[in-house]
Amino acid sequence: MSHAAGQTAARAGGGLLLAGVLLSACSTGPDADDTAAEDGRLLIDGGTVVVMDDAGTVHEGGAVLVEADRIAAILDGDAPRPAGVAVLDATGHLVIPGIVNTHGHAAMSLLRGLADDMPLMTWLNEHIFPAEAELVDPEFVYWGTLLSSIEMLKSGTTTFADMYYFRDDAARAVVDAGIRAVMGPHVIGFPAPDFASPAATLADAAGFMERYRDHPTLVPGTAAHSLYTTSLDDVRAALRLAIDHDAPFQIHAAEDASEFATATELTGMGVVEALESIGALRPGTVLAHSIYLSDEDIERIAAGGAGVSHNPQSNLKLGIPRAAPVVELLAAGIPVGLGTDGAASNNDLDLFDEMDTAAKLHKFTNADPTALPAETVFRMATMGGARALNLHDRIGSLEPGKRADIVLLDARRAGLTPLYNVYSHLVYAARGSDVSTVLVNGRVVVGNGRVLTVDEAEVMERARGFGARVREVIGGSEPELRR
Template sequence: MNSENSQVAIDLLIHPKWIIPIEPTGVTLSDHALAVNDGRIVDVLPYDKALERYSSREELDLPGHVLLPGLVNLHTHAAMSLMRGYADDLPLTTWLTERIWPAEARHLTMDFVRTGTLLACAEMLRGGITTFNDMYFFPAAAVDAVRQSGMRAALGLVVLDHPTNYAADADDYLSKGLTLRDACKDHPLLSFCLAPHAPYTVTDKTFEKIATLSAQLELPIHTHLHETPNEIAESIKQYGVRPIQRLHTLGLLGPQFIAVHAVHLEAAEIDQLSHTGCHVALCPTSNLKLGSGIPAISDIHQRGINFGLGTDGAASNNRLDIFQEMRLSALLAKGVSEDAAALTAHQALQAATLNGARALGLDHQIGSLRPGKAADLCAVRIDDWMLQPCFDPASHLVYTAGRDNVTHTWVAGKLQMQENLPSNIDVQQLLAHTNIWHNRLAY
């Protein structure tokens, strides 16, 4: 394979200082290269072997960088980026009922969702996020934004049992959502989840219908669960059981189920999530900011539950920053358990990548740097003088570096962010539209 004619032609060869492939677990490769062709990873191999084996149309040398899979934001409400800072320093119930829901009743439209989602996509790409799991109204408008941005998204088909500007009742939510899913199901960067909002906004009848649809259509179910003590108290008052037991009785718990937040779990409930093969989306920054509590991250991890990381919406975070969630998750797991090894740097990186992909049923496509998977990647520069010295690149990504150190983001082999700017989004035009909504919300 030494002659030029015997080399395999590829689109791109990336040569960073380090590669963290996520699979195998705990591995950091130095002086390796990653080969990409037709949007997929072809090979990960020593750089000198790569030069012998491949002839690349483009070669990118990144001598101060770590290359890793694109990050997965397992739970967000992307369009709520337009409400960043709109209702700060309030508990969840007050935040929702007195600020967020009234604002949505006044302003929620297709254009609101399109602009807010595009703003979120730009922010997420800037921070190395290549896939997000959304839950919001007017998902067709979110599709427009996702397509423009070039990101990958799992779009939640939101369902409630009360009317909004988007739909009149549960059947209307489902009908509109499933129609969109049928129209977009062949798009290579889009997938869909059933997204009943929460046990306190969805009836038993609707949950049963969602469980049936999930089984028939093989769609994940994505819902808020056990976020606050008040949610649990109200469930006991109305249904006689805690929310998780109610959903178990209704047939929702299983490998298709993603429990968002899962802050207030008893030991038996953690066992129940484990035994039924559920996934958890942890959103620690949002939980702390809303005063909702601290999830039992170490216990969830020790029981073998697959958990990924989410930001929640910018209205309750206020950043769509998975680097922040990685660091905070690792620190909270250590602090609460009083075990410094409760969640290691490599485990936090896996939660931010492969675990999120697995929860969405996308781990055969994304989440690790294995040949055959989509080339969803991010490069993080860690040779800045403020980050020195670096003894362990994985540790550096979780505890030292941040989203500001991301320099490149690829989705399916296409460079969608470089030099701090998204490739397909006119940032100045986006800011003009954002300012219009800022003025409407403010007055």
């Protein structure tokens, strides 16, 4: 991005919004708000700062100095504080890097609870794809993406990777919500709600990539649904667009046992082998799920540098009778992030919940309580996700020079008091609802648990409206879905 553009955006958006938060969270009074708006500097002071650098630094009573859209400095408890800056009092809070959700379909929050408790292919082919064909339009995607953005911001997620339709409308929602997202052209090998074919999807796709190239929070990236829905040539074309723009690329891979046979039939190769053959296993490619992998597949992914998005709750709910080999993937040096998948298969977008499940799932499947310790899981949710998306120079940790994506959790609550080990609390005890304040790109977007960027009540009203429309279209044939 252009540095100047980011600073302007942060000042224009951040200064105004800061006021409401500082008035209630800081004792320095209204004058400080004016200083913040003018100066663009903010000191988040007095919390337990969980840096997530390689050394695993934690500063008790530390501070984060934010300057415009960047983290300018991390100060330990004893370091002198700069004078003349606005202060956000973080006493009693955990100050952590914004959480990264590496896989999802944001607008599907409008289909949450529509069809549950069935196998993946039945769920997709008999419920989700037909419902989408009938219902998904630009408005659906705009309001659905906004709805998910609110849910994610309020539970501490500051970046999400999205794979859906009507990219321009999804992008508009992301920008309005003030969240960071990776999204863009998405090919699937049958007529989609937005485009009739992969060729049509890709026809002006470079325009999208160019339009958002230097955007402060929207990272343009491409996606192909999977090798079981999309031809290898079309997957290659979407990948090519990502490579040409040095952008992330997402694809579902090895989620279901049937995929290997389908891929072999269509391409003569297994899923990962086929992706390797087109050069897809490069850094910035995110393989969603990656459950059915052979040892050779893991070697291929490690050699290529691609990342994996682990979505334990979606996998568990869809009854996938195997866990992704996360311990092995990490041992091979593969970047692994966490994802929720769409709200229709999870059914929430709270990454704290996902961390808890990930840690416990692998202890269970490995019959080993030392598998995936809490710090490892929290690293997956932050730096691991940033690495998988190839955005680790921008996000994932609280280090000077990175974008100021920062989350404050109120650790004075009953479920988090007393505190012995920050990672233990973050993974096993904290919930998204413990989040009080969220900054994205230096802008305060959640203050005291409230979203400050959009009118939350209006979004809920719209979501209820879409719910009524979904019932009208789908509910008639399935009475149990009406309530």
